[in-house]
Amino acid sequence: MNDLFPKIMLSRSDGVIDLAWGHPSDNLHPLNxxxxxxxxxxxxxxxxxxxxxxxxxxxxxxxxxxxxxxxxxxxxxxxxxxxxxxxxxxxxxxxxxxxxxxxxxxxxxxxxxxxxxxxxxxxxxxxxxxxxxxxxxxxxxxxxxxxxxxxxxxxxxxxxxxxxxxxxxxxxxxxxxxxxxxxxxxxxxxxxxxxxxxxxxxxxxxxxxxxxxxxxxxxxxxxxxxxxxxxxxxxxxxxxxxxxxxxxxxxxxxxxxxxxxxxxxxxxxxxxxxxxILSKHVTRLKNTYKSRMEIMSAALKTHIPDAEFLMPQGGYYFWIKFPEEIDAMALEKLALNEGVTLRPGVAFSGQSLFPNYIRLCFALSDIEDISEGIHRLAQAYYKYVSG
Known part of the structure; x- marks a missing residue:
């Protein structure tokens, strides 16, 4: 099959945990x-x-x-x-x-x-x-x-x-x-x-x-x-x-x-x-995403206490503020080297605001990957901080 014409938009590298894309989880699609x-x-x-x-x-x-x-x-x-x-x-x-x-x-x-x-x-x-x-x-x-x-x-x-x-x-x-x-x-x-x-x-x-x-x-x-x-x-x-x-x-x-x-x-x-079918599926999504959200919150508090965020009550995302001296675009590169992706805050601004913010998605990855992904992000963060 020709790889120039992929089946789906999102292409993930082996071994990389994706916390960047705002996509639903593959293993939650209601195929059956x-x-x-x-x-x-x-x-x-x-x-x-x-x-x-x-x-x-x-x-x-x-x-x-x-x-x-x-x-x-x-x-x-x-x-x-x-x-x-x-x-x-x-x-x-x-x-x-x-x-x-x-x-x-x-x-x-x-x-x-x-x-x-x-x-x-x-x-x-x-x-x-x-x-x-x-x-x-x-x-x-x-x-x-x-x-x-x-x-x-x-x-x-x-x-x-x-x-x-x-x-x-x-x-x-x-x-x-x-x-x-x-x-x-x-x-x-x-x-x-x-x-x-x-x-x-x-x-x-x-x-x-x-x-x-x-x-x-x-x-x-x-x-x-x-x-x-x-x-x-x-x-x-x-x-x-x-x-x-x-x-x-x-x-x-x-x-x-x-x-x-x-x-x-x-x-x-x-x-x-x-x-x-839809009502049942939405209930399943809400229960699963709530668990993933709570796991991500706990992991952030444990591994990166510098990260400031408001606990979401729904949706897909954490909006995380780091100290002002942090360049999220530079952090993104370090994070990828550690095997995890994120979305820098400046991507969400037409005025290049929020340079020390990142967005993380908890919907796409399962609980184990979320925990490991935040651990990898913490490694990247402390490498950045230590220079």
């Missing part, structure tokens, strides 16, 4: 659990699964997802089918939002730090990217207000990750969510909320999604959900939650007119929801 769902499509002669989809997505999935989210305690209200659009994932939803609601040269606000791969989507749309300072509760409202005023109405889009932030692992408070929605209504911009980790909470649920909190009549929020983190990224499906009039804009976008979205994957996920 999904087999009955796939078999049911053929047993029931579900021919529609092999046909072009409706513009809003696979109809039965829209209905089953509506019920699933309505029964999920972190949503707190009924989510109607008219409030959902089925797409290819959170990044696809953001890309479509940029196409539908922004134009070249418009300004988009993002958190500092923010998900590093989203920046290319914004660059592709030739948007002016402006960072907003954050703290443990999300965007700092006073700074956000000052930036909006200074831009004199040019803001068209605000991108944020309110629940179990990437990279910070933090949860935006309910008060700040509501205040940002009020600012969006006042200044007429759209909020694109990346809620890919919203359902992966390991204690109390986070506040409701931004779209759930949107109390405007015509809508100022699109919440971007994804099955990549709660089922499998290879399914390549997600959803947009918003007011029906905004969902209509996604439904009527040009890319849909050539055949809609992935009906076959939609049929699989629909059956997975109706048979309880």
């Amino acid at each position: 659990d999904l087999k009955p769902a796939i078999d049911a499509i053929f047993t029931n002669q579900e021919i529609s699964a092999l046909q072009y989809s409706g513009y809003q997505g696979y109809g039965p999935l829209i209905e089953s997802l509506s019920q699933y989210l309505s029964e999920e305690k972190s949503y707190t209200k009924t989510i109607n089918p008219e409030e959902l659009y089925i797409g290819y994932g959170a990044s696809h939803g953001l890309d479509l939002a940029c196409t539908l609601f922004t134009g070249e040269g418009n300004t988009v606000l993002v958190e500092e730090p923010s998900y590093y791969l989203v920046r290319q989507i914004l660059i592709d749309h030739r948007l002016n990217i402006v960072g907003v300072p954050t703290d443990s509760e999300g965007m700092q409202i006073e700074n956000l207000e000052q930036i909006i005023e200074s831009l004199k109405g040019d803001v068209k889009l605000l991108y944020l990750i309110p629940s179990f932030h990437n990279p910070m692992g933090s949860v935006m408070s309910l008060e700040r969510r509501e205040k940002i929605i009020e600012l969006a209504k006042e200044h007429d911009f759209l909020i694109a909320a990346d809620e890919a980790y919203h359902l992966l909470y390991y204690g109390d649920p986070p506040p409701p999604t931004m779209a759930t909190l949107d109390n405007s009549s015509t809508g100022c929020v699109v919440s971007l959900g994804s099955f990549s983190k709660i089922l499998a990224p290879g399914i390549k499906l997600g959803w947009v939650q918003s007011k029906p009039n905004l969902v209509d804009k996604f439904t009527n976008s040009g890319s849909n007119f050539s055949g809609g979205n992935n009906n076959f994957a939609g049929a699989i996920v629909d059956i997975a929801i109706r048979k309880g």
Whole structure:
């Protein structure tokens, strides 16, 4: 087989423990659990699964997802089918939002730090990217207000990750969510909320999604959900939650007119929801990831007491601060020599901020590798400190 065309995005070197990539664990993919769902499509002669989809997505999935989210305690209200659009994932939803609601040269606000791969989507749309300072509760409202005023109405889009932030692992408070929605209504911009980790909470649920909190009549929020983190990224499906009039804009976008979205994957996920496969799998993920998170926290405290971090309550990530004199990019090279990878903090900033921060992912590796990975990171850290 030609290695120039790999099967998957992530390629790991033998003997190297990967704490850098924000990918789900291979050994948690629900291959056996999904087999009955796939078999049911053929047993029931579900021919529609092999046909072009409706513009809003696979109809039965829209209905089953509506019920699933309505029964999920972190949503707190009924989510109607008219409030959902089925797409290819959170990044696809953001890309479509940029196409539908922004134009070249418009300004988009993002958190500092923010998900590093989203920046290319914004660059592709030739948007002016402006960072907003954050703290443990999300965007700092006073700074956000000052930036909006200074831009004199040019803001068209605000991108944020309110629940179990990437990279910070933090949860935006309910008060700040509501205040940002009020600012969006006042200044007429759209909020694109990346809620890919919203359902992966390991204690109390986070506040409701931004779209759930949107109390405007015509809508100022699109919440971007994804099955990549709660089922499998290879399914390549997600959803947009918003007011029906905004969902209509996604439904009527040009890319849909050539055949809609992935009906076959939609049929699989629909059956997975109706048979309880998804719910069971999410519970398994939450239990497993919580254990891995606790192991990583304990290992960091034991082996690298200089590492400062807030304990995440969900998601995938630790956001770790080292003393100011530490250069995380130099530490990354030493860590790789020790056989462990990490993601330097500057990768998450458009302004080269956070030079002494790193992000570690606890989702991809098992408990033994996490413990050994932190041990290797500690060896690299103390080599760096000792010069």
